[in-house]
Each structure stands twice: as structure tokens, then as C-alpha cells.
Amino acid sequence: MAIDASEIQKVAHLARLSIDDSQVEATANTISSILELVDQMQSVNTDNVEPMAHPLDATQRLREDVVSEVNNREQLQSCAPAVEDGLFLVPKVIE
Amino acid sequence: MTWETVIGLEIHVQLATKTKIFSGASTAFGAEPNTQACAVDLGLPGVLPVVNEEAINKAIMFGLGIDAEINKVNVFERKNYFYPDLPKGYQTTQLEKPIVGAGNVEITLKDGSSKTVRIHHAHLEEDAGKSLHEDYHGMSGIDLNRAGTPLIEIVTEPDMRNAEEAVVFAKKLHSIVTTLGICDGEMSQGSMRFDVNVSVRPKGQEALGIRTETKNLNSFKFMEAAILKEVERQIDVIEDGGKIIQETRLYNGDTGEARSMRSKEEANDYRYFPCPDLLPIVIEDSRLKKLRAEMPEMPDAKKARFVSEFGLNEVDAEILSGDQATARFFETTAKSSGDAKLASNWVLGEVLKSLNANGTAISESPVSAEMLAGLIARIKDNTISGKIAKQVFEALWNGEGKDADAVIEKKGLKQVTDTGAIETMIDEVLAANAQQVENYRSAPPEKRGKMIGFFVGQAMKASKGKANPGMVNQILKKKLDG
Numbered sequence: 001m002a003i004d005a006s007e008i009q010k011v012a013h014l015a016r017l018s019i020d021d022s023q024v025e026a027t028a029n030t031i032s033s034i035l036e037l038v039d040q041m042q043s044v045n046t047d048n049v050e051p052m053a054h055p056l057d058a059t060q061r062l063r064e065d066v067v068s069e070v071n072n073r074e075q076l077q078s079c080a081p082a083v084e085d086g087l088f089l090v091p092k093v094i095e
Numbered sequence: 096m097t098w099e100t101v102i103g104l105e106i107h108v109q110l111a112t113k114t115k116i117f118s119g120a121s122t123a124f125g126a127e128p129n130t131q132a133c134a135v136d137l138g139l140p141g142v143l144p145v146v147n148e149e150a151i152n153k154a155i156m157f158g159l160g161i162d163a164e165i166n167k168v169n170v171f172e173r174k175n176y177f178y179p180d181l182p183k184g185y186q187t188t189q190l191e192k193p194i195v196g197a198g199n200v201e202i203t204l205k206d207g208s209s210k211t212v213r214i215h216h217a218h219l220e221e222d223a224g225k226s227l228h229e230d231y232h233g234m235s236g237i238d239l240n241r242a243g244t245p246l247i248e249i250v251t252e253p254d255m256r257n258a259e260e261a262v263v264f265a266k267k268l269h270s271i272v273t274t275l276g277i278c279d280g281e282m283s284q285g286s287m288r289f290d291v292n293v294s295v296r297p298k299g300q301e302a303l304g305i306r307t308e309t310k311n312l313n314s315f316k317f318m319e320a321a322i323l324k325e326v327e328r329q330i331d332v333i334e335d336g337g338k339i340i341q342e343t344r345l346y347n348g349d350t351g352e353a354r355s356m357r358s359k360e361e362a363n364d365y366r367y368f369p370c371p372d373l374l375p376i377v378i379e380d381s382r383l384k385k386l387r388a389e390m391p392e393m394p395d396a397k398k399a400r401f402v403s404e405f406g407l408n409e410v411d412a413e414i415l416s417g418d419q420a421t422a423r424f425f426e427t428t429a430k431s432s433g434d435a436k437l438a439s440n441w442v443l444g445e446v447l448k449s450l451n452a453n454g455t456a457i458s459e460s461p462v463s464a465e466m467l468a469g470l471i472a473r474i475k476d477n478t479i480s481g482k483i484a485k486q487v488f489e490a491l492w493n494g495e496g497k498d499a500d501a502v503i504e505k506k507g508l509k510q511v512t513d514t515g516a517i518e519t520m521i522d523e524v525l526a527a528n529a530q531q532v533e534n535y536r537s538a539p540p541e542k543r544g545k546m547i548g549f550f551v552g553q554a555m556k557a558s559k560g561k562a563n564p565g566m567v568n569q570i571l572k573k574k575l576d577g
Contacts, residue, residue, distance in 0.1 A: 014175070014364060014366065015175075016177055016184075053168075053170040053369045053375045054170075054369065054371065054373075054374050054375060056374060058374050059374055059375055059376065059377045060146055060373055060374040060375065060376045060377075061145075062145075062146050062147070062148035062151060062376070063119070063145040063146060063147055063148060064148060064149075065112050065113050065114050065147050065148060065149035065150075066113065066114065066119065067113055067114050067119055067120070067121045068114070068119030069114075069118060069119045069120040069121070069131075069133035071130040071131070072133065072134075073127075073129050073130050073132075076129070076132070076133075076134065076137060076139075077129065082234065084231055084236065085128065085236065086127055086128035086129050086130070086238075087128050087129065087227060087231070087236030087237055087238055088129070088179075088236070088237040088239070089231050089232075089234040089235070089236060089237070090179040090234060090235050090237055091234060091235070092228070092233060092234055092235050093178070093179055093226055093228075093235045
């Protein structure tokens with residue numbers, strides 16, 4: 001399966017990645033070759049094989065419902081570009 | 096043309112856990128902005144989620160409460176999109192293997208008929224933060240306290256046919272989750288939020304019409320209004336020769352206005368994939384067994400028991416079993432007063448009326464179930480009449496005494512049942528109204544029944560409502576008819 005330039009641009013936009021126009025073609029080629037490898041793997045017969053949700057053959061451990069985190073707002077907001085009244089400020093998002 | 100409405104709901108229910116689904120930060124409502132958003136909730140580099148056992152348990156309890164299949168192997172997926180109240184850039188949710196499979200909810204409509212609404216599934220996910228659009232120098236403010244709060248999203252089949260059915264179903268679901276104790280049910284705080292999918296089709300047509308989704312309705316009233324408005328809009332559009340566009344809409348409950356929410360082109364391209372940070376969660380039989388043993392009596396079972404044990408009618412039993420606190424209040428009153436009928440009348444009457452008028456929760460009622468039972472006991476033993484009882488109730492509500500006996504004593508409301516005293520009073524009333532007595536005696540017997548009401552009223556007034564009404568009636572009749 002090959003992927004073309006317009007799809008690369010669409011996926012890049014969805015992932016908020018900036019790809020220089022001059023790089024789009026090369027990126028499409030690289031990703032297409034990865035997808036070709038996937039195609040090769042698809043030819044293996046996987047009847048009766050359960051799909052894996054995770055490469056590790058283990059199950060999730062659960063946590064007790066007990067508050068363990070204290071208010072650490074000051075430190076956590078120290079790397080934010082803009083803060084006011086305890087809020088993170090971001091470019092206006094209302095639609 | 097006759098149109099048929101088709102409604103399906105998606106309901107976000109905040110699970111009543113102490114901490115977030117993937118972090119140990121508190122979920123308490125109303126904290127200062129961002130004081131309950133830890134590094135995991137903020138999606139800072141290097142953090143890892145750890146699943147809250149209680150969120151899993153509460154989701155399972157919902158499944159058990161609606162007789163649904165519980166998926167033994169649970170996988171969390173990433174739903175990728177960018178919005179500032181979602182700091183990780185993806186929502187951790189479930190897609191392929193939701194924790195709760197198909198189930199059923201029975202609803203009883205106003206006309207007494209019942210209906211089954213099928214639940215497609217319910218999955219676990221995390222809530223997002225909140226965007227505040229007041230003007231911060233042309234920017235938006237973000238509070239991430241809510242980010243990571245555990246939710247179950249319940250998805251129904253499109254089984255409802257009008258706004259009433261949708262509202263009755265929503266109330267039933269509210270009753271189920273609060274009875275289970277998995278959600279606090281505080282809709283004004285966003286603990287339960289409804290997305291309504293509405294379409295219309297010509298009556299008799301099988302194929303569904305194009306639907307729209309109105310998001311984030313947080314009251315039953317708004318939900319009903321939003322559905323009615325949207326149905327009307329869709330019919331207007333189609334009858335004017337237009338087409339319904341599949342879109343997301345917003346309804347403003349305060350202004351009653353609805354509008355289309357501009358949807359982004361790639362809005363539905365979420366590129367789900369299994370979350371590599373979380374291993375599959377396997378639900379052991381031992382956990383199911385333990386939770387099954389802890390299940391409370393569900394509203395349907397409680398309603399049936401109220402009918403069989405207390406002799407209530409279906410309608411009263413439905414309301415009284417609707418939420419845990421009301422059911423408990425009624426049951427305590429019925430048991431300690433020994434009169435379920437009076438208990439039901441009082442809870443459905445004065446108690447709910449006063450609570451509604453004051454916007455008070457039944458758990459905060461100034462008149463407790465025990466106090467009400469004490470009051471009912473005094474009606475039963477004829478210490479007070481039903482009418483005086485309302486005065487006593489009001490006094491208790493206003494904190495004018497610790498129990499009915501204290502109020503009756505303090506206000507001297509004890510019913511007069513002494514025949515001599517009532518006779519004296521009636522004699523005075525008759526003497527003061529000689530003309531009316533004359534009229535009564537000259538009236539034909541069939542008219543007298545109505546006319547006696549005047550004397551009963553005067554006598555009750557003279558006794559300040561304290562005379563036993565039955566005795567007043569009896570003595571008056573004897574004296575007037577001779």
C-alpha cells in the first residue's frame with residue numbers, strides 16, 4: 001500500500017506536525033516503504049490467532065482509590081507560557 | 096404528513112470515585128482551578144497512567160444493574176484530537192471492547208404503559224477539562240481539575256419515539272446510577288450529561304432519517320426543550336423542501352436557542368489505537384462475584400416490593416422508589432409509623448412539596464423520617480386532625496420543635512375530643528347564628544347536607560381547628576335535626 005503526498009499532508013495536520021513542502025514527497029516514499037513491509041506481514045496466515053492489545057503478555061495492575069496527589073499548581077504552571085487566576089491561558093478556542 | 100421522531104441518547108456519567116481514573120488526584124467538585132490536576136492529568140512527558148480499581152468496579156456495577164454482559168478483557172484505546180482542555184492530545188477511552196455490553200432498561204410512561212430501551216454498550220473513559228471563554232486578554236482560560244475524572248459513556252439504541260420517553264428514560268437512568276451509588280447524580284455540577292441524537296421520518300417508513308446530535312444537556316428540562324425544538328426544526332426544513340445535514344448542535348438552556356456547531360472537516364478522524372501505556376484489564380470471576388453480592392436493591396425490584404409489602408399503587412411506588420434517599424425516607428416513615436398509606440401520602444404531599452419549594456434535597460430535610468412518623472402517629476391516635484397536622488408539619492419544618500409532640504404541646508394544638516366541650520362550643524355557634532339555624536330547619540332534608548357545612552366551618556373556626564371534625568359533624572346533626 002502506497003501513501004501519496006496529500007495523505008501525508010492530511011495526517012501531518014491531524015497530528016499537528018509541520019512538514020516542509022520540500023519534504024512531503026520524501027516522507028511519502030519512506031512511509032510507503034514501511035507500509036509495504038506491513039503488506040508483506042499481512043500475507044501471513046493469522047487464522048485462530050487472537051489479536052494482541054499489548055506486546056507484553058501481562059495484565060494491568062489496579063490502584064486503590066486513595067488520593068495521593070497534593071496541590072502542586074505553582075510548580076506545574078511554572079512552565080506554562082501564560083497563566084492567570086490559576087488558569088492556563090490559551091489562544092481563544094470558542095467556536 | 097405525519098412524522099415520527101426517533102431518539103437515541105449518549106449519556107456521560109461521572110463515577111463517584113475519590114480519585115481520577117488514571118491518577119491519584121482528587122475529583123472533589125468546586126476546588127480552585129488546577130489545584131487537582133497532577134502531572135498525569137496534565138499529560139506531562141514521562142508520566143504513566145495507573146488504573147483506579149474503583150472506577151472499574153463502578154462501571155461493572157452499572158452493567159450488573161442493567162443485566163448486561165460484562166466484558167472480561169478490557170482494552171483502553173487512544174482517541175486522538177487536539178483541544179486545549181485535553182492536554183494529552185488524546186482521550187483514553189474504550190472502543191473495541193467496552194466494559195459493559197448490551198443491556199436493557201425498563202421505563203414506565205405517564206399513561207402507565209411500559210417500554211424497554213435497549214442499551215447498546217457502556218464504556219469507560221476519562222473526562223476532559225473545562226474551557227472558560229471569558230475574556231482573558233483575548234485568550235481562553237483552561238481549568239484541568241476535571242481532566243481524568245472517570246466516566247462511563249452509556250449509548251442507547253434509537254428506541255425512544257418522543258421527548259417524554261427520552262426524559263422518562265433519562266430519569267430512570269439517573270435513578271439507577273444513584274441507587275447503585277456509582278454517581279452522585281448532581282446534574283447541575285455536570286455529573287450526568289446527555290447527548291441527544293434526533294431524527295424524523297414519515298410515519299410508517301422503516302429507514303431512519305438523517306440525525307443531528309445536540310450535546311451536553313445537563314437537565315431533564317433542557318433535554319426535553321432541546322428535543323422538541325429540534326424535531327420542529329427538522330420537520331420545518333423537510334417540509335420546506337430542504338435536507339437535514341448530519342451535524343452537532345448546541346442548545347442554550349438559558350436562552351432556549353439552538354444553533355449548529357461548526358464541525359471541523361476531520362472531526363471524526365480520531366485514529367484510535369490501543370493505548371500502549373495500559374495493559375489489558377482482566378476482570379476475574381472473583382471480582383464479579385464480590386460485586387454481585389454488594390449490589391443494592393434496584394429501583395424496579397424496590398417498586399415491586401413497595402406495591403406488595405406496603406400496598407402502594409404503581410404510580411406512588413414508582414415515585415417513591417425513584418431515588419435511594421426518597422425510598423429510604425419513605426420506608427423509615429412507613430415502618431416507624433406503622434401506616435404505609437399515610438406515610439406515602441405525606442412524603443408525596445407535604446414533604447416533596449416543601450423540598451421542591453425550598454430547593455432542598457430530601458437527605459437535608461428539616462423534618463426527618465422519624466419526625467414525620469411521630470406526626471403520623473398523632474394523627475392515627477386522634478391527638479390531632481389531618482388539617483392541624485399540616486400546621487405541625489410546617490412548624491417542624493421551620494424548626495419550632497424537636498418533634499410533633501413538642502409542637503402540639505407548645506402550640507396547644509391537641510384535638511378536642513371531649514364531648515361536653517364540643518357541645519358547649521356548638522351551642523354558642525348555633526346561638527350566634529339563629530337565622531341560619533332557622534333556614535336550615537325549614538329547608539328540605541336533601542338540601543340540609545350542603546347547608547350543614549356552614550355550621551361545621553363555624554364550629555371548627557371557633558375551636559381554632561382543634562375540634563375533632565367527625566365529632567363536630569355528629570353533634571351538629573343531632574342538635575340541628577333534633
